[in-house]
Amino acid sequence: MEKNFNLDIISPESILISEKVNSVTIPSFEGEMTILVDHIPLITFLRPGIIKVEGSKQSQFFAEEGTVEFSNNTLIILSSTITSLENIKNQNISKIIEESKSQLTQDNLSDKAKYILSHKVDTLLKINQ
């Protein structure tokens, strides 16, 4: 039996990945979830975090937000702020962290914005280690 399903990761500028994979772990808004073959149809969206793809080869992406749909064994991830982890390491992460941290200290933030920003900082710190 086939144990893999289709994954499409699409940003407005290009298609990052379109291949068959075994499992994908996504930072869904309410917590991490791993999607395997024959998952029930699902629509959700992402908080900042790392997307882990396991298939013929492993790859990791960092996304700040995005929309996820799974149906008929096809997983579609749409995100305008997605970059592969190798790419983001070349960028100046510490600077982004500092910026996010200073945003966090502002008073007029909604709970949701705080939640998203704190996750962004956590994830980036983890990457930076």
Next chain:
Amino acid sequence: MPSLDDLRKRISSVKSTQKITKAMKMVAAAKLRKAQEMAEKGRPYSDKMDLIIQNLSKAINDPSNAPKLLVGTGEDKTHLCVVMTADRGLCGGFNTNICKLAKKYFDEAIKSSKNLKIITVGTKGLDQLKRDYGQYIIKRINLKDKKKLSFLDAEEIGKQIVELFKNNEFDKCFIFYNKFKNVISQIPQQQQVIPAKVENKNKKDEEVSSYEFEPDEDEILDDLLPKNISTQIFKAFLENSASEQGSRMTAMDNATRNAGDLVDKLTINYNRSRQAAITKELIEIISGAESL
């Protein structure tokens, strides 16, 4: 009859114009290839986004509670029109075609006594619209300094539109742009973005109801709908920039050819007058010799 010197000057001036248009055509061709590639790469994103929204909206049982961005305010009084044009001229009918379509729509809206609000993106559209519709223009967005349009720019405009909508500034929103069909034909388009257009296909209930939503439909829609607007605007950007380059390329190609024709005509004229002058001199000499 212009003198030989005048003709010579005109020929060289037309020739240098031809050189400029030829160079512009080549630059446009190179840019067109890039823009076309971008437009093609951007399509899957907006297509998939559309698909997800269609699926989501089918799952909503109670339209009265649905987000207003999806179903509208229920009124049809104020229309917001986003007219997207280029920042540069010399591209044939590109800007004029969009403005023509937009103006036709504005006139209809005014006739049926609707409130009109206009946002212009790009300076050329503003130039054409400000005389007749200046009092309706609420925002002018200028992207002249941007070298390359990114999704963030589209997102910025999308956010402004959503903000206006949340303040109940308008009921319906349209965007005007040129759709890129091929290099020689670009079709001006009017597209409704708020409320999102949902095709009323036959509901496949069994398939739809099996979707699992996390957190829930409303929250996902709240997140997705503003994104969808940005996506639509970004798509319009890409189509527009491909159309602009295509249109400029065609226009410049025509201009180059016209200049060539003109040079040919002037050259024939020049040669004829030169010959006429020589003949005249010969006749003078011969008749002078004969009279002796």
